Amino acid sequence: MTAPAIANAALDDVTAVVAHPGQEPVRATRDSRPLRLITCGSVDDGKSTLIGRLLWDTKAVKEDQAATLQRDSNGKQNDLGLPDFALLLDGLQAEREQGITIDVAYRYFSTDKRSFIVADTPGHEQYTRNMATGASTADLAVLLVDARVGLLEQTRRHATIATLMGIRQFVLAVNKIDLTNYDRARFEQISHEFKELALSLGVRQVTAIPVSALKGENVVYDGRASMPWYDGPTLIEVLELATARSAQTVGFRLPVQRVSRPGESFRGYQGTVAGGSVKPGDSVVILPSGMVANVTKIVTFDLVRNAAVAGDAITLVLDRQVDVSRGDLIAAIDSQPMTGLAFDAQLVALQPEGIQPGKRYWLKSGSRRQRVQVQPASQLDLKTGKWNHADELPMNAIGKVHLIFDEQAIFDAYEQNRTTGAFILIDPDTNNTVAGGMITAKRAALGGIHAEESRVILSLPADLADQLMATELFAGRREDVEVRRVTAGKAAEIIDTIDG
Amino acid sequence: MPHSHPETELHNPQSTKPPLDPHLKALENEAIHIFREVAAEFERPVMLYSIGKDSSVLLHLARKAFYPGRVPFPLLHIDTGWKFQEMIAFRDEMVEKYDLDLVVHTNPRGAAENVTPFSHGSALYTDIMKTEALRQALDAGQYDAAFGGARRDEEASRAKERIYSFRTPDHRWDPRNQRPELWNIYNGMIRKGESVRAFPLSNWTEVDIWRYIQAEEIPIVPLYFAKKRPIVERDGMMILAEDPRLELLPGEVKREEVIRFRTLGCFPLTGAIRSGATTFDDIISELETATVSERQGRAIDRDQSGSMEKKKREGYF
Numbered sequence: 001m002t003a004p005a006i007a008n009a010a011l012d013d014v015t016a017v018v019a020h021p022g023q024e025p026v027r028a029t030r031d032s033r034p035l036r037l038i039t040c041g042s043v044d045d046g047k048s049t050l051i052g053r054l055l056w057d058t059k060a061v062k063e064d065q066a067a068t069l070q071r072d073s074n075g076k077q078n079d080l081g082l083p084d085f086a087l088l089l090d091g092l093q094a095e096r097e098q099g100i101t102i103d104v105a106y107r108y109f110s111t112d113k114r115s116f117i118v119a120d121t122p123g124h125e126q127y128t129r130n131m132a133t134g135a136s137t138a139d140l141a142v143l144l145v146d147a148r149v150g151l152l153e154q155t156r157r158h159a160t161i162a163t164l165m166g167i168r169q170f171v172l173a174v175n176k177i178d179l180t181n182y183d184r185a186r187f188e189q190i191s192h193e194f195k196e197l198a199l200s201l202g203v204r205q206v207t208a209i210p211v212s213a214l215k216g217e218n219v220v221y222d223g224r225a226s227m228p229w230y231d232g233p234t235l236i237e238v239l240e241l242a243t244a245r246s247a248q249t250v251g252f253r254l255p256v257q258r259v260s261r262p263g264e265s266f267r268g269y270q271g272t273v274a275g276g277s278v279k280p281g282d283s284v285v286i287l288p289s290g291m292v293a294n295v296t297k298i299v300t301f302d303l304v305r306n307a308a309v310a311g312d313a314i315t316l317v318l319d320r321q322v323d324v325s326r327g328d329l330i331a332a333i334d335s336q337p338m339t340g341l342a343f344d345a346q347l348v349a350l351q352p353e354g355i356q357p358g359k360r361y362w363l364k365s366g367s368r369r370q371r372v373q374v375q376p377a378s379q380l381d382l383k384t385g386k387w388n389h390a391d392e393l394p395m396n397a398i399g400k401v402h403l404i405f406d407e408q409a410i411f412d413a414y415e416q417n418r419t420t421g422a423f424i425l426i427d428p429d430t431n432n433t434v435a436g437g438m439i440t441a442k443r444a445a446l447g448g449i450h451a452e453e454s455r456v457i458l459s460l461p462a463d464l465a466d467q468l469m470a471t472e473l474f475a476g477r478r479e480d481v482e483v484r485r486v487t488a489g490k491a492a493e494i495i496d497t498i499d500g
Numbered sequence: 501m502p503h504s505h506p507e508t509e510l511h512n513p514q515s516t517k518p519p520l521d522p523h524l525k526a527l528e529n530e531a532i533h534i535f536r537e538v539a540a541e542f543e544r545p546v547m548l549y550s551i552g553k554d555s556s557v558l559l560h561l562a563r564k565a566f567y568p569g570r571v572p573f574p575l576l577h578i579d580t581g582w583k584f585q586e587m588i589a590f591r592d593e594m595v596e597k598y599d600l601d602l603v604v605h606t607n608p609r610g611a612a613e614n615v616t617p618f619s620h621g622s623a624l625y626t627d628i629m630k631t632e633a634l635r636q637a638l639d640a641g642q643y644d645a646a647f648g649g650a651r652r653d654e655e656a657s658r659a660k661e662r663i664y665s666f667r668t669p670d671h672r673w674d675p676r677n678q679r680p681e682l683w684n685i686y687n688g689m690i691r692k693g694e695s696v697r698a699f700p701l702s703n704w705t706e707v708d709i710w711r712y713i714q715a716e717e718i719p720i721v722p723l724y725f726a727k728k729r730p731i732v733e734r735d736g737m738m739i740l741a742e743d744p745r746l747e748l749l750p751g752e753v754k755r756e757e758v759i760r761f762r763t764l765g766c767f768p769l770t771g772a773i774r775s776g777a778t779t780f781d782d783i784i785s786e787l788e789t790a791t792v793s794e795r796q797g798r799a800i801d802r803d804q805s806g807s808m809e810k811k812k813r814e815g816y817f
Contacts (some may be wrong), residue, residue, distance in 0.1 A: 030522070032522050032523060033522045033523060033526050034523055034526055034527075034703075103675075103676075103678065104660065104661045105659040105660045106652045106659055106660075106702075106703070107653075107659065108653045108703070108705045110705070110707075114523075115523055115705070115708075117703055129680065132680075132682065133680045133681065133682050136682035136683045137682075137684070138684060169791060226532045257533070257536040257537055257540050258539060258540040259565065260568070260569050261569075262568050262569035262570065268568070270527060270536050270565075270566075271536070272532075272533045272684075299567070299568065300562040300563075300564070300567070301567040302517070302561065302753065303737075309530055311526065313528070313529045313532035313533055313536070313565070315567070315568075326540050350680045362689065364685055364687065365685065366685070367537070408615070418683070419684070422682070422683045422685065422688060423681055423685065424683075426687055426689055431687070431689040431690060431691065432679055433679045433680050433681070433682075433687045434614070436682040436683075448585065473601060492805050
C-alpha cells in the first residue's frame with residue numbers, strides 16, 4: 001500500500017500497526033471504501049450468471065424485481081429455478097429486443113464488510129471502448145473463462161486493456177467448473193497459464209478461483225462440498241480484501257474547479273484532492289503561472305480541517321493574493337507535475353470517426369480544458385501485443401500518440417497518478433467524447449528528433465540497473481530509456497572509454 | 501513520502517457528529533465534485549427538488565459543496581398539485597431555513613383542464629403533470645443543466661445512465677447513443693438549446709441514502725417514519741386518506757394503520773407500507789431485511805414493461 005493510502009486507511013479503521021525496521025510503519029488494515037470492479041468475459045463464459053449470482057446471493061435483488069424478471073422471461077428459467085439473470089442485467093428495452101448488451105451498466109451490492117460497484121461491460125464487438133470506460137474507474141478486474149475451454153484470445157485482450165487502464169489486481173474466475181466434474185488438474189493448468197499471462201503484463205496480484213456461477217459455488221458461498229481440494233478464498237472474499245484505488249504516490253495535487261468568493265473577506269479554491277496530502281503551512285505552487293503561496297486553511301462544511309488527503313473535496317485558502325482560476329492546478333512545491341507543450345500518451349479511440357492526425361481536439365483533464373493537436377504514432381495489435389506504426393486510429397483502437405498544445409499543459413504520468421495523468425478528447429464538431437487517454441511522458445522538444453529514435457541507453461551494473469528501474473521517476477520514462485545490465489568491470493570500461 | 505500520517509479531522513468541539521465512515525465519505529466527495537463541476541461549467545444550472553429523501557440528500561450535498569457560499573442555483577419543484585401536504589410545508593420550511601431560491605411550476609394546461617390522477621389515470625396524469633411540466637419549466641428557465649437525485653440502483657434502465665446525461669433540445673434521452681464517461685472527467689460541452697441532467701447520487705444505494713441522512717442529521721419529511729395514519733386500500737396499495745379531494749370509491753373504507761412511506765410522490769399514486777419503523781435504525785434494519793425494492797410502491801413504474809425507460813426517453817426525470 002502506498003503512503004497516502006495508509007494515511008487514508010488509517011483514518012478509516014482501527015488499525016494494527018506493524019513496525020518494519022527502516023521503513024514507515026505498515027498498518028495491517030481492511031480497506032472499507034467501496035471497491036470498484038470490472039467484469040470481463042463473454043455471454044458464453046457465463047458472465048451474466050456470475051453477476052446475477054453475486055447480486056442474488058448478497059440479496060441485492062428484491063422480490064418485485066425478481067417478479068418482473070419472471071414476467072419478462074416468460075417462464076424462461078434455468079434448472080435451479082433461478083430467473084434468467086441476463087434480463088436483470090440488460091436494462092434497456094432496445095437491448096432486450098436485440099438480445100445483446102450494448103453499453104456499460106453499473107451494479108451495486110454489498111456485504112456486511114464492504115460495498116461494491118461493478119462496471120458490467122459487454123464481451124463482444126465494441127468491447128474495447130466499453131471495457132476502457134468501465135476499467136477507467138476500476139480497482140480490480142474479474143476475468144471469466146469457461147473451465148472446459150480455458151484461456152482464449154479474448155482473455156489476453158481483456159487483460160491487456162485492463163492493464164493499460166491501470167488495473168493491477170486480477171481475479172480469474174474459472175467458471176463452469178461443475179461441467180468438468182470439478183477437475184482439479186484442469187483448474188490448476190488454467191490458473192498457471194493465466195498467472196504467466198498476468199506476469200507478462202506486469203500484474204502480480206492474481207487470484208484464480210474455480211467457480212460454478214450457476215450453482216453458486218465459490219462465488220458468495222464456498223464450494224467445499226464439491227471441491228474439497230480447493231482451500232482458497234471465494235470470489236466475494238477476494239473482493240472484500242482487495243485494495244481500493246489510491247495509486248497516488250506523487251505529491252499534493254488540487255485541480256481547481258471553482259473559486260469561491262462569497263464576500264470580500266473570503267477567497268477559497270474548491271476542488272478534489274487528486275494526489276498526496278496537504279496541511280496548513282504547506283508551500284504550494286500554482287500552475288501554469290508558477291506563483292508560490294502557503295496554505296492557511298482547509299475549509300469544509302463541517303469543520304476547519306488540519307489536513308486533507310487524496311479524494312477529499314475541499315476548499316483551500318492561501319496566504320496571499322494570487323491569480324488562481326478554474327483549470328489551474330495547485331501542487332506541492334517540492335513535488336511538481338510535468339508542464340510543457342508536448343506529451344506522449346496512450347489512448348483508446350471511442351467513436352466511429354476514430355482519431356484523425358493533425359485534427360485539433362479539446363482535451364479535458366481534471367478541471368482544465370484546452371486545445372490539442374493529436375499525432376498518432378502506433379497502434380496496439382491486441383492479438384500479438386505488438387505496437388505497429390499507424391497514422392490514424394479507428395474506433396476501438398488503442399494507440400500511442402503525440403499531443404501538441406498551444407498553451408502549457410500540466411500532467412503527471414498515468415502510472416503515477418490516475419487522475420492528473422488521465423484525459424478525454426472532445427471533438428469540437430460534435431461535442432462528443434472521442435477518446436480516453438493516459439499520459440506516458442513529457443516530450444523534450446517539439447519538432448526535434450523523433451522520440452522513438454532517440455532513446456537514451458544506460459549501461460549499468462546489474463544491481464544499480466534494477467534499483468533504478470524500480471524507482472517511480474523511472475516508471476514514467478520507461479519509453480525513453482534503454483537500460484543494459486553489464487558487469488561492474490564492463491561498466492568501468494565504458495566510463496574509461498568516455499573519459500579517455 | 502514526506503507526509504506524515506495526519507489526523508485529518510480536527511474535531512469541532514461543538515459538533516457531536518462522529519466523522520463519516522469511509523464508504524459514505526467517498527460517496528459524498530464524489531457528489532460534491534460533480535456539483536462543483538456542473539456549477540463551474542454551465543451557465544444556468546438548476547436543481548430538481550422533489551422534497552423526497554434523495555432530494556434532501558442532494559440539497560445537503562449542494563450546501564456542503566458551495567460552503568461557505570450560498571447554493572449558486574435555484575431549486576425547481578414541479579408541483580402537480582397532488583403532493584402530500586406535509587411535503588409542501590417541509591419544502592417551504594427548507595427554503596426559508598437555508599436561504600434558497602425556489603422556482604415552483606405547475607403545468608397550466610393540466611391545471612386548466614383539471615387533469616387529476618383519478619380522472620386521467622396514472623400514465624396520462626404523469627405525462628402531463630410531471631414530464632410535460634418539467635419540460636415547460638426547463639424551457640422557461642433556459643436551464644442548461646439540471647441536477648437530479650436519480651440513483652443507478654433504482655431501476656434497470658437507470659443502470660446505464662451517465663452522471664452527465666445529455667439531452668436534446670426537446671429533452672430526449674437517447675440511451676443507445678450516450679457519451680462515454682471515463683474516470684471522473686465529465687464532458688459538459690453542449691450546443692445552444694441542448695442540456696445535461698447531472699446525477700450526483702448515481703452511485704448511491706437506498707441504504708446509503710438512509711445511513712447518510714442519519715449520520716448527517718439531515719431533515720426529512722416525517723412521512724418516512726411510521727405513525728398511525730388514515731388510509732384506504734386501492735389497487736393493492738395503501739393510499740393516505742388525509743386530503744379532502746380523495747373520494748372513496750364504492751366498497752372502500754377509511755381506516756387507521758401504523759404505516760410509513762419508502763418513497764414520496766403524488767399521494768394518490770404512492771403506496772404506504774405497514775411498518776413500525778420510527779427511527780433511522782428501524783428504517784435501516786427494515787431495509788436490510790426488505791424483500792421488495794423501493795419503487796414497488798410506485799404505480800407509475802408498473803404501467804407497462806420498460807415503462808421507466810420510456811418515460812425517461814420522453815423527458816421524465
